[in-house]
Amino acid sequence: MALFSRIKDGLRRTRDKLSSMFGLKRKLDDDVIEEMEELLYTADIGTDYAEQLFDKARDAYENKELEDTDQLKDFLKDQMKEALRTMDTAVNIAPQPPTVILIVGVNGSGKTTSIAKLAKRFLDDDNKVLLGACDTFRAAAVDQLQIWAERLDVDIVKHQPGSDPAAVAYDATEAAVSRGMDALIIDTAGRLHTKEPLMRELDKIVRVIKKKLPDAPHETLIVLDATTGQNALNQAKTFKDVVGLDGVILAKLDGTAKGGMVLPIYTQLNLPVKFIGLGEKMEDLEPFDGDAFVEALFEE
Numbered sequence: 522m523a524l525f526s527r528i529k530d531g532l533r534r535t536r537d538k539l540s541s542m543f544g545l546k547r548k549l550d551d552d553v554i555e556e557m558e559e560l561l562y563t564a565d566i567g568t569d570y571a572e573q574l575f576d577k578a579r580d581a582y583e584n585k586e587l588e589d590t591d592q593l594k595d596f597l598k599d600q601m602k603e604a605l606r607t608m609d610t611a612v613n614i615a616p617q618p619p620t621v622i623l624i625v626g627v628n629g630s631g632k633t634t635s636i637a638k639l640a641k642r643f644l645d646d647d648n649k650v651l652l653g654a655c656d657t658f659r660a661a662a663v664d665q666l667q668i669w670a671e672r673l674d675v676d677i678v679k680h681q682p683g684s685d686p687a688a689v690a691y692d693a694t695e696a697a698v699s700r701g702m703d704a705l706i707i708d709t710a711g712r713l714h715t716k717e718p719l720m721r722e723l724d725k726i727v728r729v730i731k732k733k734l735p736d737a738p739h740e741t742l743i744v745l746d747a748t749t750g751q752n753a754l755n756q757a758k759t760f761k762d763v764v765g766l767d768g769v770i771l772a773k774l775d776g777t778a779k780g781g782m783v784l785p786i787y788t789q790l791n792l793p794v795k796f797i798g799l800g801e802k803m804e805d806l807e808p809f810d811g812d813a814f815v816e817a818l819f820e821e
Contacts, residue, residue, distance in 0.1 A: 543594045543819070550584055555817035557593065559583070565750055574600055579789065598815050605811030610792040613739045613767065619651070619697040621705045621730060624770075625723065625760050628711035629770030630753075633662060634655035635744045636706050637669035638806035639770070644673060648703035653693030654679035655686040655726060656710045659781045666708055667756055673803070674702070676808030686710060686722055691729040698733060723764040723768035742795065747774045750782055757790055770806075783814060 532661045537699050547553055558575045562568055578596055587596055614620050622639070627633040640650045652670050656662035661684040668676040677694035689706055697705035708731075709723060729735045743760050745753040760766055774780055783794050794809045 522660045533548065543667060545590070547582050549587055550591060553590070554579060554582055559765055561597075565781035566753075567754070567789065569780070570784050570788045573788070578594075579714075588607075598819055601815045601818075604720055604784070604788060605815065608787055608811060610768070610793050610795045610808075610809050612795060614735065615734075615739045619695065619702045619705045619734075620739050621697070621707065621728070621734060623707050623738040623764075624744060625709050625741065625764060626711055627657070627691075627756055628662075630746040630756075631710065631798060632711060632743045632744040633665045633669065633708060634801065635770045635772050635796075635806065636666065636708055638674055638705075638798065638803055639704055639796070640669070640675060641803040641807060643706075644675070649701065650675045650704045650706065651693065651697045651700065651702045652677040653690060653705060653707035655689045655693075656708050657682055657684045657686050657689060660708050662708065687725040687729045691733065694730050694733040699730060703705070704798050714799050720763045726769045729760040729763070733750075741765060742770050743771045743775070743792075744772050745786075747771050747780055747782065747784075747797075754782060754785055754789070757792055758802045761790060761792065766792055768793045768795040770794075770796045770798065771809075774799055781818065 554575075558571075558579075561575060564571070566718065567696060577600060578587065578593060580665060581741065582593075583594060587593050612622075624632060624636050624639075636652065640652065643650045650673070650676060652666055654663045654666045654677055655664075657680060661677050663682065669676055676696070678689060680689050686709065693705055693707060696702075707726070709726065711718075718730050727738065741764060743757055743766050748751070751811045757766070758773075768785055769792050771780075771783065771794050786792050786794060796806050797809055799805045799807060
């Protein structure tokens, strides 16, 4: 129940918009349908998905299956839940350790903190975890990851600032194998000035990892800042084109978040949200639950 309350609070911005649609029970007519359709477009769930939803809702209304706003609310909830239930939120674990998880995302998205939270989840399941500091272009990024490694009491592989990120990735993978680690979580640079340098860098990192572990990385996750809405969706598109992605960690899901973006991320990009970040503590990372998410969106 406490977790549901935190998700509900994190979705407050989107929920308030939806609540303005359904605060009072109203009989449906063409004007009400149009009004609600316009409001749904502003509810952070993406115009494309909002249009799909209301095409279905309008058909149901015209077929006399929906008569009032309460029925419309239940209809929209059911449609959203049905869409999210096809989402595979499981993390791919290597048949033989170590499981290598590559973390990407722009600077400032909450990437380093999310890595620490993910490491904590592995540690809580009695796994041995190693961190790889491949964001070598920002000394602050390496320093921050080092601080988290010390707090978690895990090892970290790092080089001097400005070093070749792929060399760090290779050394980290080799260390994970030789030290019998269960999981290796690799941080990467978050520059998005142009696609080409980023593509070359990430491609090189993946290639050197595969030299040691041909089936790695087993998961490539992007960290998205939930407060940035459409911008985060664009970031996901870019990184998916550049490196390929297996899923999303949605960070900074607090009261300012545009949490409805989960739906276009999945429906437009086919990217499952695997974890949501609900705070700054290491414990504040939770597996994504589609039904709970939709209930929290509409809870008044």
